[in-house]
Amino acid sequence: MSSNRTESMENHLIGQFQRKQILQAILEALGEELDELEQAFSDLRDKRWIDTAEGAQLDGIGTIVNQPRQIADAIQISFFGFQGQDNTLGFEQGRFRDPWETWLQSVSLRDPEYRKILWLKVFKDVSSGTAEDTIVSTRRLFDSPYVVLNEIGNAKILVGIGKVLDVNDLSIARAVDLIVRAGGVGVQGMSMFEYENYFGFLGQPNAKGFDVGSFADEISVVF
Structure with missing residues (x-):
């Protein structure tokens, strides 16, 4: 099947060069290479941008702006507590906190939340x-x-x-x-x-x- 670039080049041929097997083979070889190059440029534009990148690509952006996906001491765990204490549960709802446990735990942000944090980091830096x-x-x-x-x-x-x-x-x-x-x-x-x-x-x-x-x-x- 012809690539998009191959079809474009074929459509620009004058009549005497159309349907020539050797020229067709050259155009197909060049078209495939140009399609791969265009896809690479497209990936650089779309998959390396905060709004469109996903997974490892977002992690790469985080490395560049020095903002990891893993946020330390970000979520407060619900333990047994009393009225007026933050994020606590009552009897038969929350478990007792062991002496070695902390109130806070780290969290790994999902892509949507991570995008917001990355934009905030960029905004703060500039x-x-x-x-x-x-x-x-x-x-x-x-x-x-x-x-x-x-x-x-x-x-x-x-x-x-x-x-x-x-x-x-x-x-x-x-x-x-x-x-x-x-x-x-x-x-x-x-x-x-x-x-x-x-x-x-x-x-x-x-x-x-x-x-x-x-x-x-x-x-x-x-x-």
Whole structure:
């Protein structure tokens, strides 16, 4: 069967050279080589790009940007605990934690999650450390529809995340450490709130009144 390149070259032949066996054989040999070369270029373009690469190809990109797929201390294991403790289970639900066990375990990211982390690493490496970069990286890391940053003076900021996060969302964020922040700027506090239904005041986007909107919750600082 003729290759695409072979067919293209055959179609450009003038009439007197068509259906010549020797020339046909030469064109087929050249066409196969050109098809392989085109496929190699296509693989370089498509299979070495973060959005389209898979498996080992993504691992190769991770090596280039120094961001491994394996994230240490990223997931908090559920053990028996008490009300108010993070990620704990009650009687006959969670097992007791042995003295030698840690609360956190490593995780190997699947391709979709790994792509997001790789893009965040690239973004952090090339960012200028502006306030807008802090907002963008925080929003992307948590897949949050809204992030607000307030400067409170003395090189301190407050960060609000418009999404209710669980303990593992925060554990992974701390482990990857990919939120952009300017040097010398400290985070005084962080909070999370339900962006579509939070308590607020007139003029605030999506804000709801008393007995309707939910209050923001303070969270431990991620960065």
